[in-house]
Amino acid sequence: MAEQEVSGWKKWVEESGEQVNFLGAFFRNVFTGGFEWNEFVRQCYQIGYRSFTLVGITSFIMGVVLTLQSRPTLVKFGANSMLPLMVSVSIIREIGPVITALICAGKISSGIGAELGSMKVTEQIDAMEVSGANPMQYLVVTRILATTLMIPLLTLLGDAIGLFGSFLAVNISDHMSWMLYFNKCLKAISFSDLLPAFTKTIFFGFAIGFIGCYKGFNSNKGTESVGIAANSAVVNASLWIFFLDVVAVQLSQILFY
Amino acid sequence: MERIKKEIEPKSNEIVVDMEDVRLGFGEKIVLKRVNLKLKRGENLVILGRSGQGKSVAIKCIVGMLTQDEGSVKVFGDEVSEKNETELKELRTRIGFLFQSGALYDSMSVRENLEFPLTRVLRMREQDELDKNVDEVLEAVGLKDAIDKMPSDLSGGMRKRVGLARTLIVKPEIMLYDEPTTGLDPITSREISELIMQMQKKYKTSSIIITHDMECARITADRILVLDNGEFIAEGSYKELESSDKKIVRSFFK
Numbered sequence A: 001m002a003e004q005e006v007s008g009w010k011k012w013v014e015e016s017g018e019q020v021n022f023l024g025a026f027f028r029n030v031f032t033g034g035f036e037w038n039e040f041v042r043q044c045y046q047i048g049y050r051s052f053t054l055v056g057i058t059s060f061i062m063g064v065v066l067t068l069q070s071r072p073t074l075v076k077f078g079a080n081s082m083l084p085l086m087v088s089v090s091i092i093r094e095i096g097p098v099i100t101a102l103i104c105a106g107k108i109s110s111g112i113g114a115e116l117g118s119m120k121v122t123e124q125i126d127a128m129e130v131s132g133a134n135p136m137q138y139l140v141v142t143r144i145l146a147t148t149l150m151i152p153l154l155t156l157l158g159d160a161i162g163l164f165g166s167f168l169a170v171n172i173s174d175h176m177s178w179m180l181y182f183n184k185c186l187k188a189i190s191f192s193d194l195l196p197a198f199t200k201t202i203f204f205g206f207a208i209g210f211i212g213c214y215k216g217f218n219s220n221k222g223t224e225s226v227g228i229a230a231n232s233a234v235v236n237a238s239l240w241i242f243f244l245d246v247v248a249v250q251l252s253q254i255l256f257y
Numbered sequence B: 001m002e003r004i005k006k007e008i009e010p011k012s013n014e015i016v017v018d019m020e021d022v023r024l025g026f027g028e029k030i031v032l033k034r035v036n037l038k039l040k041r042g043e044n045l046v047i048l049g050r051s052g053q054g055k056s057v058a059i060k061c062i063v064g065m066l067t068q069d070e071g072s073v074k075v076f077g078d079e080v081s082e083k084n085e086t087e088l089k090e091l092r093t094r095i096g097f098l099f100q101s102g103a104l105y106d107s108m109s110v111r112e113n114l115e116f117p118l119t120r121v122l123r124m125r126e127q128d129e130l131d132k133n134v135d136e137v138l139e140a141v142g143l144k145d146a147i148d149k150m151p152s153d154l155s156g157g158m159r160k161r162v163g164l165a166r167t168l169i170v171k172p173e174i175m176l177y178d179e180p181t182t183g184l185d186p187i188t189s190r191e192i193s194e195l196i197m198q199m200q201k202k203y204k205t206s207s208i209i210i211t212h213d214m215e216c217a218r219i220t221a222d223r224i225l226v227l228d229n230g231e232f233i234a235e236g237s238y239k240e241l242e243s244s245d246k247k248i249v250r251s252f253f254k
């Protein structure tokens, strides 16, 4: 029993060490040159394109639901003119980034984990390495940088669609022009909301790509390990997103308020 | 007649791969007990052995994919396990490794698969030159029509041949073939065996060929080693081993 616990800890420490190594290898490869532009662009397209619909639909629904849910409470206090402010602040600061990141953890991180995992199982990664090419550069650097770029963009799009959903929901019961609604939102959001929110999505994107690549690249041989890689990529990426979110909130409290 | 001529044809005595007393295990399980192997320049060396005896493991040591627990693996005179990342990469560009599974990159078409080592390893840039190389090697494996297909649209045998083409395209000095003819029909197998011979003649490639296909062994082998229980238990030409006094060795030739 005690032995099992020790070996559990040992495994955890070992894995953390491996992740640090992997991170080091990533940065070494980013700066050594030979960047694979074509593959990077292809990955950006794939990641953006594959997730856009899902992110869009979810954000739209979040905007609508959030508005419909908050309205009765605000009306009770006679504060329904505050509705755009409340919704826009919550979407931009927290809900947009986190929901988008979680969706992408489910969709992209698992996709990368499964793809690289099956490349590992079928010896494609070994073949690349043995031929003297650099699988880290071709497979990992491109994917991590692509998610780091695309998740923030997807989040911005998601935020906008969420606000649009909220605008429609406001108009179910009240009448408010698009201009007025938009103005109220803009007034509500300050630079100190946008900057930390945007910055953290960059880290979310990095975590999503990094965990997916790490799990896939280091999966075991055997077909079931592809499933395991995909699965643990989602779990770990989601946990990292929450963890990073807590850190980001704390930091922005210190820096901006 | 041709066979005999080949056997007495003098090979250079330079040893390109030298494995000495190599021991390698995974956890408790010892796969290679004491492996000694010398590959001369320009030689075709065939390794025979039952499934799971560690043939693939042995050649993976040569490219540094696995590291031995004891003993030494020297390629072109230098110990592989002591090389740093750059040196290992440099070594790997001189060695071709055909995977048992073919290991095609399945997100790329056949053409892209073949261009990959040219652009990434040899840093070839000109499209004309790329096309020329790709065409030449596809011609050699008899797959000119498949150039724009995706790996998932190919049969197992075709995939293997593309894998072979991708390895040959960089014209390596040492070729390691892991079961090049397994899963192929007799005619294609023969063609592949002859292709291996051609490579040896044309580019003076030194090769290690792992196979269960005795026809392939007969055509290609200058020398045969038999791996059993983590050691080589027999060595000799096809003729010599055919009439070996060890039963297990003879049983391969039936």
Ligand SMILES: Nc1ncnc2c1ncn2[C@@H]1O[C@H](COP(=O)(O)OP(=O)(O)OP(=O)(O)O)[C@@H](O)[C@H]1O
Binding pocket: B026, B031, B049, B050, B051, B052, B053, B054, B055, B056, B057, B058, B100
């Ligand atoms: N990465 C690895 N981790 C753990 N065990 C391994 C690994 N690679 C190979 N083995 C074990 O080593 C043994 C030899 O494997 P190897 O693939 O070399 O066999 P082989 O002689 O090539 O057989 P076959 O003719 O079927 O290809 C097997 O029992 C296998 O389970």
Ligand SMILES: [Mg+2]
Binding pocket: B055, B056, B057, B100, B178
């Ligand atoms: Mg094998």
